[in-house]
Amino acid sequence: MxxxxxxxxxxxxxxxxxxxxxxxxxxxxxxxxxxxxxxxxxxxxxxxxxxxxxxxxxxxxxxxxxxxxxxxxxxxxxxxxxxxxxxxxxITNYPNITLQGLVTQITSFNGGTISGDITLFGVVVDKLRPVNTTLTDHEYILAIKAYTERLPVLCTGDLIKENDIFILTNPQQFHLDI
The missing domain is CATH 3.30.310 (TATA-Binding Protein)
Known part of the structure; x- marks a missing residue:
């Protein structure tokens, strides 16, 4: 089919x-x-x-x-x-998309702030793909929780594909999907 x-x-x-x-x-x-x-x-x-x-x-x-x-x-x-x-x-961009996925990678804090880069593994168009984004403050702390407890998350933002890598810019409404 x-x-x-x-x-x-x-x-x-x-x-x-x-x-x-x-x-x-x-x-x-x-x-x-x-x-x-x-x-x-x-x-x-x-x-x-x-x-x-x-x-x-x-x-x-x-x-x-x-x-x-x-x-x-x-x-x-x-x-x-x-x-x-x-x-x-x-597809090279998709504005205002909501992704559901799992946090599969997380970096340490950037320069003394509560922020860092994360990788979500979620469905983009046709299959599971890694999506990179940067989170700050409370959303970054939630990402750490989701990563350690293997909880699904939802996040809205603008999806861009650069050199076959998906990046979620302008991430908003990052939360646990429980």
Whole structure:
């Protein structure tokens, strides 16, 4: 069974340049412009024929989300992968996301303050992944408690992917999920 993604916010947060790079690196070729607002990308598959993706030229277009959704559906078909696997490679940021996970790593205090870096192990898009963040004061103390007692936590923030590493910036509402 393959999961079908319907969350428009997920597709809205896929950057156009990242999607173009993905298409190029997976054997798709830019074929031609489509009106003033898009481009047609093609890929020939020996046994299954030719596939087409209509990619918008701007993330500001009203149909950006639906076009990216169609592109991911087509990629899933061509690559025989789930949409979640493809989105996991494409997503580079996701603002205001709430993650549930376990604290798997914690650093000591930074410079005499009650703060430090932690690593959460939680579900991001399609699978369990490590997510790094920095906490201070009471939230950092809660992270220590969660780490030592193996308690699940919830935290909201802005998720960014840099060099295949997920970072939760602007962490808020860190609390134990018990």
């Amino acid at each position: 393959k999961v079908i993604v319907r969350d428009a916010e997920v597709f809205r947060n896929i950057e156009l340049e990242k999607l173009r790079d993905y298409l190029q690196s997976h054997g798709w070729r830019l074929d031609r412009p489509f009106l003033d607002n898009g481009t047609i990308w093609l890929k020939k598959e020996p046994q299954r024929g030719e596939f087409e993706i209509l990619l918008p030229n701007s993330q500001d277009l009203g149909d950006y989300v639906s076009r990216v959704c169609e592109a991911v559906e087509t990629l899933a078909t061509v690559q025989n992968r789930s949409q979640l696997e493809i989105i996991g490679e494409l």
